[in-house]
Amino acid sequence: MITLKGLVIREEPKGESSKLIYALTRERGVLSIFVRGGMKSGKYASATQLYVYSELCCEEKTNARGETQYYLNSAEPINMFFELRLDVYKSALAAYLTELLYYSRIEGARDKNDVLRLTLNTLYYINEGKKDRELLKSIFEFRLICDTGxxxxxxxxxxxxxxxxxxMYFNIRAGxxxxxxxxxxxxxxxxxxLDPKLLYIVRHIALTDFERLFAIKVSPKYQQQLTEFTERIVRYYFSDKFETLAFYRSL
Ligand SMILES: [Zn+2]
Incomplete structure (x- = not known):
């Protein structure tokens, strides 16, 4: 039995009443965990919901192909991020950011804890609703790409x-x-x-110490340019259009 701290970033129903959750963990990156009876309002239903950060106690089993499978034994919520489920803008943004995580190569991260810390802090600020959502989105998009190698x-x-x-002429392909x-x-x-101001902002997001990462203010004019920049980088690295982003934009 192992105990992991993880944020639920995706859930898929399995059979009539069970589900598979994908959790971003401090210890092992993104894992899928089978939750028996997880679709019913069971004992661990709230701790295994989307966007909940929980302590997850799992059994590990190895299947015939040598892959490790995880089965939830018990779960205890640490942070529920309540507001994310009550506000359509917040939940649409959280859906996009967690989809990015699902498709990220977290194993490329030098330290998986960097990605978890970035995610928990971003969700914390979105949940709280005091910082500009577009800035939080840009910080998350670009720093995630930086932190995953x-x-x-x-x-x-x-x-x-x-x-x-x-x-300065930045080339996305050449990096x-x-x-x-x-x-x-x-x-x-x-x-x-990149003019000097925009260069300052992107340098801040890519290079500053994590403790100062969210302590930046960006004017609406530069936020628009920053949004264009980070969305282009996302399109390049993920070679994909995210439906969750289209939905967030449609609101
Ligand atoms: Zn030169």
Whole structure:
């Protein structure tokens, strides 16, 4: 028997009354756990709901193909993130962010705890409703990509190491940027133009210590550019359009 701390990011019904939950755990990344009778309002129903952070006590079994399967034995909620279920904007955003997690390669993270901490903090602020939702969304999208092994080189120009310029040409495919004197392909399909302010914001999200990550303010004008930037990066890395994002945008 093992005890894991995990956030439920997806649930799928299994048979008439059971379900499979996907939990992002501190210890083992994303795991699927079978919850017998989980669709009924049983003992552990609330602790295994979507967006609940719980202590999950599981039995581990190895199947004929050598894969580990997890079966829930008991569960205790740590944080329910109540508001996420009561507000349509909050729940639509939480649905998108947890879908991103489901499709992320968490195993690429240097430390899986980084991803869990980022997720719990983002959900905390969305739940609380005091910080700008669009900013929280952008921080989560870009930092998740950085923390799962795809942090681009934002230190300076890739050729001459210049720290900033009136415009820096960031190339999403190359994962690096060039200053205006070095950049030969300013019209690249993968290009994003970063002025000093936008560069400061994306550097902050990618590189700052976690403790200061959410302590940034972004004006509406730059938020629009930041949203465009982070959504393009998501489309590039996941090569997918997320229906949950389309739904959030439709509200
Ligand atoms: Zn340069």
């Amino acid at each position: 795809f942090r681009p080189n934002l230190i300076g120009c890739a050729k001459c190491y210049k720290y900033e310029d009136e415009i 690096e940027m060039e200053c205006s004197s070095c950049c030969r392909n300013k019209e690249s399909l993968y290009g994003v133009l």
